[in-house]
Amino acid sequence: MQDKILELIIRTARELGEDELSLGGDLDADTRLFGADGVLDSMGLVTLIVAVEQAIEDELDESVALADEKALSQARSPYRTVSTMAEYAADQLQGG
Amino acid sequence: MSSPVTLITGTRKGIGRHVAEHFCKKGHTVIGCSRGESDWEDENYRHFIADVSDEVAVKKIFSAIRKEHGRLDILLNNAGIASMNHSLLTPVKTVQRVMETNVVGTFLFCREAAKLMKKNKFGRIVNFSTVAVPLKLEGEAAYVASKAAVEGLTNVLAREFAELGITVNAVGPVPISTDLIRAVPKDKIDALVGRQPIKRLGEMDDVINVVEFFVSRSSDFVTGQCLYLGGV
Numbered sequence: 001m002q003d004k005i006l007e008l009i010i011r012t013a014r015e016l017g018e019d020e021l022s023l024g025g026d027l028d029a030d031t032r033l034f035g036a037d038g039v040l041d042s043m044g045l046v047t048l049i050v051a052v053e054q055a056i057e058d059e060l061d062e063s064v065a066l067a068d069e070k071a072l073s074q075a076r077s078p079y080r081t082v083s084t085m086a087e088y089a090a091d092q093l094q095g096g
Numbered sequence: 097m098s099s100p101v102t103l104i105t106g107t108r109k110g111i112g113r114h115v116a117e118h119f120c121k122k123g124h125t126v127i128g129c130s131r132g133e134s135d136w137e138d139e140n141y142r143h144f145i146a147d148v149s150d151e152v153a154v155k156k157i158f159s160a161i162r163k164e165h166g167r168l169d170i171l172l173n174n175a176g177i178a179s180m181n182h183s184l185l186t187p188v189k190t191v192q193r194v195m196e197t198n199v200v201g202t203f204l205f206c207r208e209a210a211k212l213m214k215k216n217k218f219g220r221i222v223n224f225s226t227v228a229v230p231l232k233l234e235g236e237a238a239y240v241a242s243k244a245a246v247e248g249l250t251n252v253l254a255r256e257f258a259e260l261g262i263t264v265n266a267v268g269p270v271p272i273s274t275d276l277i278r279a280v281p282k283d284k285i286d287a288l289v290g291r292q293p294i295k296r297l298g299e300m301d302d303v304i305n306v307v308e309f310f311v312s313r314s315s316d317f318v319t320g321q322c323l324y325l326g327g328v
Contacts, residue, residue: 043259050214054162054211063152
């Protein structure tokens with residue numbers, strides 16, 4: 001599941017493209033999304049989270065909130081990298 | 097351009113129904129919701145049953161809009177409930193119910209709408225306040241507090257959504273004869289109307305006039321405003 005979501009996040013980010021995300025380059029699992037050295041500004045992160053939520057709903061037919069209280073209150077943000085975001089989404093989908 | 101996709105909350109009766117019928121006639125694709133079944137129909141109208149403060153139910157409406165239309169142009173956050181009672185006689189349950197519907201409901205619909213609207217870099221959101229806020233009406237503490245919160249939301253969301261091409265404004269109607277004021281004694285309504293510079297009850301068309309102004313494509317430089325009727 002996590003691999004599938006990882007691939008979905010990367011694909012979603014590519015589809016959003018340069019205009020909407022102002023990405024400096026291409027993404028892989030270890031790309032730092034947000035925070036120090038992150039490739040996204042705050043609106044870019046918001047845009048990506050919303051697009052990933054919608055893509056999960058479209059492709060997996062499941063409603064998931066990536067920006068829930070748990071995500072926002074964790075000491076280590078689940079939005080650090082593409083793979084931590086995928087891990088968090090997979091966790092949410094499995095009822096975590 | 098294809099016809100606008102317009103979502104209106106609280107469309108079973110009152111202002112919401114009137115506004116929904118108005119936009120159906122204009123050829124918009126109108127999606128409405130209320131807690132109960134709708135007793136009116138139109139070929140351009142689709143009704144959902146949902147409590148506006150129920151996040152799961154609200155997300156289902158937006159999911160359906162996204163799948164069927166792929167976009168949303170206009171959101172009118174009309175659904176609202178009032179509580180008219182002295183604060184010393186107002187149960188906390190009533191306060192919670194008013195806040196849930198008026199504040200949480202408006203917030204949820206704005207949030208989900210903006211996610212859809214941002215794709216086209218275009219959106220018009222109109223929230224519903226009331227002249228009871230600037231008139232500081234006694235006997236409506238919970239209602240006024242909830243609508244003051246709606247105005248606060250309107251102001252902040254107008255800023256947050258500006259870069260997404262979405263405007264967020266509010267209309268503040270005077271009393272109109274709907275179910276909301278049916279139970280209010282006539283002398284209270286007369287006293288309230290007496291505090292308006294223009295002393296008459298509001299009409300549905302007064303509200304529609306303001307809504308039409310806010311949702312117009314030409315109003316792209318108008319956001320974060322609350323327009324009160326009757327000169328209040």
